[in-house]
Amino acid sequence: MHNKLDAIVSTLASQIKAEHIDYLINHFPEVDDIKYNNQDDVYNEIHQLLSDAKNGNRLKTDIYTIHLVDSSFFFGVSSSANPYFKHEYVKFPAELLSLYNKGGSLDFYESENGTWLSAVAPIRNSIGNTIGLVQADERFDDFISQARSQIYINISVSLLIFIIIIFIMVSALKKILKKEDELSEKLMLSKQQLERKNKEMADSIKYAKRIQESILPIKDNILQSLPQSFILYQPKDIVSGDFYWYKKIENKILIAVVDCTGHGVPGALMSMIGNTLLNDIVTKSKNLNPGEILNQLNKGIVRTLKQKGNNVLSQDGMDIALCEIHLDTLLLKFSGAQRPLYLIREANLIIAKGDSFSIGGTSFDHEKNFQAQQFQLLKDDSIYLFSDGYPDQFGGEKNKKYLIGKFKKYLLSIQDSPMREQETLLRSEFYNWMGDEEQVDDILVIGIKF
Structure with a gap:
């Protein structure tokens, strides 16, 4: 899940222009200056970008930008239907300050709303200074549920593949045995058939080898x-x-x-x-x-x-x-x-x-x-x-x-x-x-x- 969240925020950070974040911070200085997503074209453009990323990656929580003032973080644009522009990010994870300029993953941390996994990526201007962060979150319980489901799927698929391989091998062997009575009369033809069937069996086992090597x-x-x-x-x-x-x-x-x-x-x-x-x-x-x-x-x-x-x-x-x-x-x-x-x-x-x-x-x-x-x-x-x-x-x-x-x-x-x-x-x-x-x-x- 960390890899997924990292990829989402890194992509978004490269798509959001730092001057747009600067514009929103300076032109709307007060809390809730932006009350509707379509109130400002720049805000709405970033909001749509975040919303598309949330929906496309099937995240259950909003993606948002934050910016740093002194040692406090404030919310900027979010994928939420209702903006919470310039509200203070209360009780943010302590590691967030150390990740402000480099981005990265936040290990499991507790908040009043539960246990979370998060990732952040810096939004930089043309000279490399960090203007803000893009943050995406996932509940730990959702992460565990998805991981467990994926493990069960992998087990089922792996077992099914092995069953299919064994079935192919048995089928191939039956066909070889069925031709046994014809060996004396059609030696050359049977030899070619046998070689072909052996190749099919060998190819099936080699395919099983590729599956085993993949794990x-x-x-x-x-x-x-x-x-x-x-x-x-x-x-x-x-x-x-x-x-x-x-x-x-x-x-x-x-x-x-x-x-x-x-x-x-x-x-x-x-x-x-x-x-x-x-x-x-x-x-x-x-x-x-x-x-x-x-x-x-x-x-x-x-x-x-x-x-x-x-x-x-x-x-x-x-x-x-x-x-x-x-x-x-x-x-x-x-x-x-x-x-x-x-x-x-x-x-x-x-x-x-x-x-x-x-x-x-x-x-x-x-x-x-x-x-x-x-x-x-x-x-x-x-x-x-x-x-x-x-x-x-x-x-x-x-x-x-x-x-x-x-x-x-x-x-x-x-x-x-x-x-x-x-x-x-x-x-x-x-x-x-x-x-x-x-x-x-x-x-x-x-x-x-x-």
Whole structure:
């Protein structure tokens, strides 16, 4: 909503002429000098501009201009049907003074009429001086209602798309099987048909991959907040049951590695559900610690997959390692479901074990309560989050698992390398170990250095 309000006021500020604001302030010096919107052509022109913006963006509250006299603000033109020209803006938000010359968003603030979100943009004259502000507001309750509705729509659309993809794949497979009896007599023709159908199926799965990739965080956004970091992401199939999740809230980073039951299309469907639930949880409650977020995620998975009662159809769930990082203080909070956090400090490996139960599923007898652990990070500390795919890979001379002990030693051996180079080294080590063997699971490793 802040982005929407920012865009509205910035556009309006560029359309309103500063000399028109000056004209109204100087030619109508007293309160309520303008009693009707069409009383003055200049006033009416700006009023129409604000009204069109309010109606076009479906705002429920008026948009208005304000100007500063000493340390007080007074209303100018508004989108209201009844002007309140030069009335004093009583109990305005304190941050408004600091935003007068630069504009920006006003975080949630209380007034006698409720809780609000607002944005302002300066109206500047030809030499760059601020003459006034354009302000647009939205009630916090309206914002939450719209956000919740959008989340439900996104979940519904995502699930519908996956159902359509699966239906297309099943339909394509049925057509291939129907042609099986004709293979001996029409070998060349059937071969062409088979290739075409396989391409259709592959294209459907690739389309599913594009949908899955669209929900993943943009890596450049993560690198902007965490420049010394990498994400090694290598699905076993075209689509993946592993996914990474990221959210920045002011000066706090939430980042997670999630390993869903299975891989391929079933795992990808679980990843879509998990990603949607995580976004919903932090949108509703921005101050939950990682343990509380995992408790909410567990309840959401159990509820979504109907894992309570006598007719349980799904035992699916997910393992997760979730970190909350405060960029200003380097305070780290961690919670895990069957996944650990590795912290390397001065060539020493510190392991923070997660809880010994997964998110979702019905194999746990009593209520799950995920715990949050806290660490004070130091400069040059490195942390690692990972799914079980890397250490579980078969390979080597005896075709055995790589195992977690070898993974720890390799992480310690590459600590002198920059994080981007560590990603390359980890990828090379994995492929050298795997050799000619098949990749057994999705691979996901995140490394961050401070």
